[in-house]
Amino acid sequence: MALRKAGSVLVVFFWSVAVVMGQDGWSVTYTPQSICALRGSTVDLTCSYTYPSGTVTTTLWFTKWETGVEPEYLGQDPEYAGHVEYHGDKEKDCTLRIKDLRERDSSTYWFRLLTDQEGGTYTGSPGVTLSVTVFSPGLRVKVTGGHQDKTLTCSTTCTLTDNPTYIWYKNGQHLDESTSPQYKSSVSSNYIDGYSCAVKGQEDLHSPAVCVQGQDCNRVTYTKRRICVLKGSTVDISCTYVGYNRVKSSLWFSPKRSASWTNKLTPEDLTRDPGYAGRVEYTGRESETYEGPSSLRISDLREEDSAEYRFAFKTPNFEWGHSFPGTTLSVTGLQVKVTPAAEGQKTLTCSTTCTLTDNPTYIWYKNGQRLDEPTSQQHSSNNLVVLGHSADSYSCAENTTRTSPLLQCMLQRTPQCQSVPLVK
Structure with missing residues (x-):
């Protein structure tokens, strides 16, 4: 099981067991194989791997797998921009974190590694199946029963396991906690009362408040x-x-x-x-x-x-x-991060500590001069590929907001660049 924090406390619930698939020293262990998570939460797809020899050169996660086609890493898919983080390494850990889960993130995820040895490519099967609750947010309160006696059910579209604790609110006040998704005590036909539920540890993902009778509570x-x-x-x-x-x-x-x-x-x-x-x-x-x-x-x-x-x-x-x-x-704030790309190139990333709301576009500057109009697809993303030997300074801005600090040193690894921050 994986418990993680991302801004606020977020808990993910799992079922099934670890799966190990391997041959001749190759293996990928997914723990667990199936995950059910609330929309808006953060989940870790936890796995580990082994390989027979050589050095790992590439690690990647993907969801689209076609015979004879090299899979695309999720980090390069615009659909996952700002939502995925690889928390593994090139030795044995292959954990992937997906933040702010959306319904369309429901899929099967596979991990793949490449080494510098001949035939050194392996994909772990059958992968991890992620189900994201389709409610927005992930919980709903269902009201059943007669005119006087009501039963409230904190409902999801996939089964949360490990006996989560449910929290109930009445008129904005904390009411009760229980491992049962149903609440019956003291529920009457009072028109004034509004009820909501949440899962403990993920209170910010509570259900909308509903009326026990009518719509005027x-x-x-x-x-x-x-x-x-x-x-x-x-x-x-x-x-x-x-x-x-x-x-x-x-x-x-x-x-x-x-x-x-x-x-x-x-x-x-x-x-x-x-x-x-x-x-x-x-x-x-x-x-x-x-x-x-x-x-x-x-x-x-x-x-x-x-x-x-x-x-x-x-x-x-x-x-x-x-x-x-x-x-x-x-x-x-905004920062520009530099990572190697293709040979002779660097990738500049306009980075934030959280995913900006409302799908922003970005503007890039080179030596203080704007590179292109914000409507250009080439420069409207948070990534920019430049020549690695350039001594130019780059900065980025989210469209209509203030710019990031300039990169103050050259992209090439000179002693001067190594001794000062890349971003000031």
């Missing part, structure tokens, strides 16, 4: 569960809310700031937080309404703004709970 629905944006930019974090009675007041807050609250159990409005002074405003919020949109706008973003942000509201006789998970914001 209290609930909050966040537009996006995770957002990754650049340092110095502006972000809008949005939700819609429904109040069974008229909403008298509302606020946005961050649990990360609880140490500065007067009462650590009572969230405080971000507009009054000195750490956000002059950088926070609310949009789309109207008082004395039953429902509506609300957005938190944060400008001049800093890396320390990376946190979870939640919305709360009050009616004359009700307050939406503070424990219901909100939207997780990650703030990143």
Whole structure:
């Protein structure tokens, strides 16, 4: 089993057992063979390998396998750009990490290695089968039963194993935890109550809140569960809310700031937080309404703004709970990383610590001059291949945002370049 963190705690559930396929000293061990993971989570495809002799020259994972056609490494597939990371080595570990899982990531994945010996090519079969829950997010609450007695089921499209713990929320408050996906106790026909569920360790991937009866219960629905944006930019974090009675007041807050609250159990409005002074405003919020949109706008973003942000509201006789998970914001800078490509070439990668939201395009600069228009497919990706002997400086920018630092040394490996950072 593999447990990993990526921004927030993410847990992946597995079934089946390790599979070893090998011959004449070749083997690839997949642990496990089948994986069921929630949409939006991070999963590690864990495997190890052995080979008879020589030196490993190439390792790659792929999903498309045609007879007589050399498979394409996932890292070179635009569909997986920013979503896959090879965490293995060229000795025995071949672990692949896939981040921010999407439904289309459901597939069978194979690992392949090449050595410098004649006939030194091997692909591990039968691979790893990954199933990603098709719900967005991965969980849904189903309501069954009679008018008075209701049963709530935290539902997925593939079976989560290893007895995960389910967390239940009622009107935004933590209600109960159980290894059963069903919740029955204290569920009535009260129109005001909204229920949601999550898997422990992945609370940010909770289900949408549903009403036990009708559609008029209290609930909050966040537009996006995770957002990754650049340092110095502006972000809008949005939700819609429904109040069974008229909403008298509302606020946005961050649990990360609880140490500065007067009462650590009572969230405080971000507009009054000195750490956000002059950088926070609310949009789309109207008082004395039953429902509506609300957005938190944060400008001049800093890396320390990376946190979870939640919305709360009050009616004359009700307050939406503070424990219901909100939207997780990650703030990143841009860096240019240099890796070898074909002989005599280098690949420059415009790198971030998280995958930027909304499929950005990139602009590349050479010695301060823009290389091409952002609409060009050649230069709109986060990768650029250049001649390895060039002494030119390169930088990148996400379209409409600020540029990355310039590369300050030549691409060739001179003592001067080795003694200073590639990116300043």
